[in-house]
Amino acid sequence: MSFITKRALSTLIPPKVASPNAIGASPNAVRMQKVVNFYEKLPRGPAPEREAKGLLGRYQKKYFGKNPSGMPLVHAIAVLALFGYAQNYYFHLRHHKNNAH
Secondary structure (H helix, E strand, O other): OOHHHHHHHHHHOOOOOOOHHHOOOOHHHHHHHHHHHHHHOOOOOOOOOOOOOHHHHHHHHHHHOOOOOOHHHHHHHHHHHHHHHHHHHHHOHHHHOOOOO
């Protein structure tokens, strides 16, 4: 048999079917006990509410938290209006400031 054939056959056969320490016990029982131990360590009940940090966190908690509202939409429109007026002033209105005669 060539090396390539031996290599192809060796990948089909698992190296160890059973480990020596699990010969006396059912391998499924050991695996299930590990799963049970993992889930026993997880916390129970609802997750604690996270504290809002920073300006953006407090804003999100106030307007997007338990009682969401439409105020962020109003805030966005106001910011865009102020930004638009600032642009108009900078690019156009400042040239006509004292030329009212």
